[in-house]
Amino acid sequence: MSTIDYIKNFIRDKDVASITPSSSFLVKRVCKKIDYSEPRVIVEYGPGTGVFSEYLLQHLKPGSKLILIEKNEGFVEILEEMAEDPRVLLYQDSAENVADILKDAGEDVADYVLSGIPFSFLSDEVRTELIRETRRVLGPDGRFLVYQNYNHMEKPLREHFDHVTKEYELLNIPPMYAYEAMMLDR
Numbered sequence: 647m648s649t650i651d652y653i654k655n656f657i658r659d660k661d662v663a664s665i666t667p668s669s670s671f672l673v674k675r676v677c678k679k680i681d682y683s684e685p686r687v688i689v690e691y692g693p694g695t696g697v698f699s700e701y702l703l704q705h706l707k708p709g710s711k712l713i714l715i716e717k718n719e720g721f722v723e724i725l726e727e728m729a730e731d732p733r734v735l736l737y738q739d740s741a742e743n744v745a746d747i748l749k750d751a752g753e754d755v756a757d758y759v760l761s762g763i764p765f766s767f768l769s770d771e772v773r774t775e776l777i778r779e780t781r782r783v784l785g786p787d788g789r790f791l792v793y794q795n796y797n798h799m800e801k802p803l804r805e806h807f808d809h810v811t812k813e814y815e816l817l818n819i820p821p822m823y824a825y826e827a828m829m830l831d832r
């Protein structure tokens with residue numbers, strides 16, 4: 647999974663949004679929020695070349711499910727190798743279809759939804775609906791983990807979730823905000 651493959655897809659597809667895959671510093675910052683002590687259901691929106699997915703597979707217990715939803719065909723081809731892992735379910739689809747995808751994967755809810763898709767490219771309506779839909783598919787203690795290169799997701803996340811925290815990772819091109827959003831007392 648080379649950076650060159652990533653850049654080729656970046657040039658062809660505006661929805662790829664960042665010029666390089668996320669750094670290991672950002673991956674660790676986002677993924678430290680996950681409790682790996684038992685099998686988990688994790689949905690990843692926009693895995694790209696799979697830098698987060700690869701890290702998650704190193705930590706997730708057997709019996710976990712990692713459901714990858716990637717729109718870009720070039721990235722899906724790259725991710726196919728990772729999908730040989732029995733914990734991985736790969737969908738060439740849009741994050742907007744998460745509820746149907748989760749059902750197809752045999753699950754009602756997810757423990758975590760991890761997202762790197764460029765929310766700023768979505769219309770207000772689509773962004774709001776995707777945040778709502780994500781909240782709906784999260785289990786009682788579910789978390790929505792989002793990384794974005796500027797702080798435009800804090801307000802909409804706070805509007806739809808009870809509790810939101812924000813961190814900043816400088817060691818990434820570009821630097822990124824990392825959010826954790828959850829509901830309380832579900």
Ligand SMILES: C[S@@+](CC[C@H](N)C(=O)[O-])C[C@H]1O[C@@H](n2cnc3c(N)ncnc32)[C@H](O)[C@@H]1O
Pocket residue numbers: 661662663664666667668691692693694695696697698715716717718721739740741742762763764
């Ligand atoms: C900024 S890149 C992040 C890639 C990878 N997660 C990383 O951190 O290196 C955004 C990714 O989201 C994908 N994407 C954009 N919109 C999407 C959507 N609506 N549904 C699924 N994937 C989407 C792009 O194809 C791309 O792989």
